Amino acid sequence: MNSFKRDKKEEEDGGGNPFQNMEKTTVLQEARTFNDTPVNPRKCAHILTKILYLINQGEQLGTTEATEAFFAMTKLFQSRDVILRRLVYLGIKELSPIAEDVIIVTSSLTKDMTGKEDLYRAAAIRALCTITDGAMLQAIERYMKQAIVDRSPAVSSAALVSSLHLTSISGDIARRWANEAQEALNSDNVMVQYHALGVLYQARKTDKHAVTKLVSKLTRTSMTSPYAACMLIRMACKLLEEEDGNGELLDFVASCLRHKSEMVVYEAAHALVNMGKSSTRELAPAISVLQLFCGSLKPALRFAAVRTLNKVAMSHPAAVTACNLDLENLIADPNRSIATLAITTLLKTGAESSVDRLMKQIATFVSEISDEFKVVVVQAIRALCQKFPRKHAVLMNFLSAMLRDEGGLEYKAAIADTIIAVMEGNSEAKEAGLAHLCEFIEDCEHISLAVRILHLLGQEGPTSKQPSRYIRFIYNRVILECASVRAAAVTALARFAAACPPLLPNILVLLSRCQLDSDDEVRDRAAYYCAILQQQFDPTTLSLVQPPLLSIPSLERALNNYVSSPMEEPFDISQIPPAQTVEEPTQPEILATAKQQQSRLSREETFMEKLAQVPQLALVMSKSPLFKSSPVVELTESETEYNVKCVKHSFSNHLVLQFDCLNTLSDQLLEDVRVAIEPPEGYRVVYEIPCLRLAYNEPGTTYTVLEFPEDVHASIATIPTTLRFMARDCDPTTGVPDAEQGYRDEYMLEDLEVTLADQMRGVGKQGVDFNAAWDAGATRGFSELEETFVLGASVTTLEGAVQSLVGFLGLEAVERSHRVATDAVGHTLLLGGIFRGGKEVLARARLALADSQVTMQLSVRSSDPDVAELVTSSVG
Amino acid sequence: MGLFDRLANIFGLRKKEVNVLVVGLNNSGKSTVINHFKREEERCIDIVPTVGFNVEKFAFKNVHFTAFDMSGHDRYRSLWEHCYKDCQGIIFLIDSSDKLRLVVAKEELDMLLQHPDIIGRKIPILFLANKMDLLDSLTTVKLVAGLGLERILDKPWHIRATNAVNGEGLQPAIEWLTDQIRDIYINKR
């Protein structure tokens, strides 16, 4: 009571937070009070609260500090004060990841969890599970099983949720406790039912068949818990995603639209519209439910509905137009988030004529909404630019105004991304876009964004109408910004110099000034570019200024190999695979916020690491770097006794087949496993590396090394494969094989194809000038072949033709020529890359569309005439 | 504090609370003994090896005991000493049928007696020669010799053969401890 009064007084004094200005060491000192007898519950509860507060404020405790506090805290178990005890549970949970020997409270917690005090039991279970490690798990298993089926819903829920957490310690916990969970599923408490379903799902998660059975059983009974029903909908959707054509599941989801709980109705509608495969007609019932929610009195429902509609509008604008009237009403919603979503949805579904009006409406409150929703607006504008290219001026202006506003990195990056995307999609917008971006970097506090924009300017600026106008903006960065921005600016300048000879003398002056910079990196770059650019101008300079993005680990390995060789021939850089470039998803759904997830290692790099672990492969690996790794090819049906997948690794002259095998029979142990192949004509099997032991459910790998045929034409082939092994029967539970000798057995696998795409790849020079390279090819004595094809019936669009050609050849599209303009009837696809062994290949495909039939004129130039012939002959 | 409490305090009638520490090697029967002291309706049915420790409460002759039932497993024996400071009595359990580990029990006892928080303190120690029902269990005389109990001069101690399963011998044993504690701590206060 006293403290309450004091707090109130402090509040009036303006000193709100009683925990302000606490010091970690002082508080930990106070924790010694825990050792006093008898325990003073009120005092100890206060101190414990302080400790919890500190930890939750991000204060770091050392192991010793935490352990001491933890030990002192264990003394509090002698108090019977309920509040204090529950704080102790929290303390245990917070300290258990840091302190040592936390399992000493196991018995005390087990006692509380099985005791009579209901206020203790659920919380004790949660605390117990956080301190339990693999070794202790067995000791508590019995209690946990009992708790799952306990009469008290709180206890049962706590035990169910904890068993989900425990799966990180022991993967099969959920399966071992599935019987109890099954019983809990019959509980009439909504939460228990939901949590039990969660555990049952976890138990079956890896076995699709079992999930299907569970779902189809439960869809027939009706779930009383709305939470469980929502989860069931999600499980059904996941199954539907994996296999289509399960009408029963779809009917179930659709029937949930008539559920009596709004939550379930929403979940079902959300699921239906997100299923991707649904057609506009199938969407109609879901959309009308959402439409109904738009008029709800509950803001949360309105929000959920409009947010979902907003998303659907990207893929199925026509389906959403039915809600236009309801959405118009929501523009005036007192909740700004709802209003924003309503407007941006209308922008997607509305006609071109309404764009101006809606943009004006957004402008009135765009400054009031949070960054997250500003990003939604940006997204909508991005979609609009694609839909109405003629509106780009209005929209660009709007974007640049937004760019000047306050905002976080993510928001600004989304705007910059949108401007860049608009520029790429619409050449008319390029000049304006670059101008807006230049203006933006004049005053941009986000370093990473400034660096990206400078990079873009360096790439796009030189080919604009008036390159010289960008130089001032870029050079200003060198004067005004931090080191990393300055370095990026120097590189951008160098690109202008290399690509626009008239600018060279002036830029050289600027670059020589940069050589006086205080930062090492900036100086180094400037010195490097000055040195290259001062040499006589020739086209090769460009690739030095703008080097291809090579895979660094592969380059390192190749250089190491080269250094240990006699080094008689010059180092061949064309052997090095490019660094992986992440293609932006070209789905209809445009997510401006989707961060480009740059995986640190490319496929080849990861495989290279893996192959380097196999000593027998060292010989092949030392001769040339890994040229290309194919996607995974399944050689078996998915649910068979043995599962074999293949990855084809191409080297200059060798083909390494990596077979990943899985034995799904628990009563068999396989030994000496290999994949026998019949080498096609011209191929030679160099050696096999068998997998010595393939136990149940433990993946194993065997390799076969082949030499490519001399004649490249023979390299495209079909290889019959068979799995051969020594099988031994074993005890399914222990995996120990019987004493008797095994028997030889074999198992037929699917044929393996070696394709053109396995042997060709791009070189990561996104910015190359195709025409220059094409012409240079002629002067360098490349042989050229040209042929005309009519593409098969499966290809009916230009996009389809581009996609299948890129996939078939394995080359890389340059100058963004893989993007086909909408409604175009003709397109030219430009491809570049190399054939294994470093043979350059260029290809130009002129495509024409007439009556859903695509005709293609394909010209190929290559440094090796056989390769050129191989390409044209295998397309036909 | 109300008037009655104050009066009660003067006449030594106030509820007395003491802490006792229950130690001994694992499997000697500590948890079983404590369980027996609890009221019938509070007892647990099955007793499993203790992990860490457990706090139990029971009352005897108007003295309220808080017993720290420690684990005797070697991994957790180091926890014992954390409780030495605040306890007013010690119950030391010996499994009298476990001849093999009697030396281990002696070693632990010696360490306890030499601990700074125990040495020189007049603290009563109750030794329970548990599992007396088992055939080849040692007699208390043999245990006194085996553990060297006659060396303990500055602390009151007492040894008693017990059977924690049916409670035989426990009543007089706890009676002794209660009287000692009453003499040393409560009546002095």
Ligand SMILES: Nc1nc2c(ncn2[C@@H]2O[C@H](COP(=O)(O)OP(=O)(O)OP(=O)(O)O)[C@@H](O)[C@H]2O)c(=O)[nH]1
């Ligand atoms: N025959 C017999 N068995 C006993 C006696 N006292 C305890 N036990 C049994 O001895 C086993 C161990 O008892 P606990 O009470 O768990 O031993 P503890 O000393 O608490 O062991 P930790 O907690 O591991 O240190 C149990 O199976 C008891 O039933 C006794 O007097 N006679």
Ligand SMILES: [Mg+2]
């Ligand atoms: Mg015990």
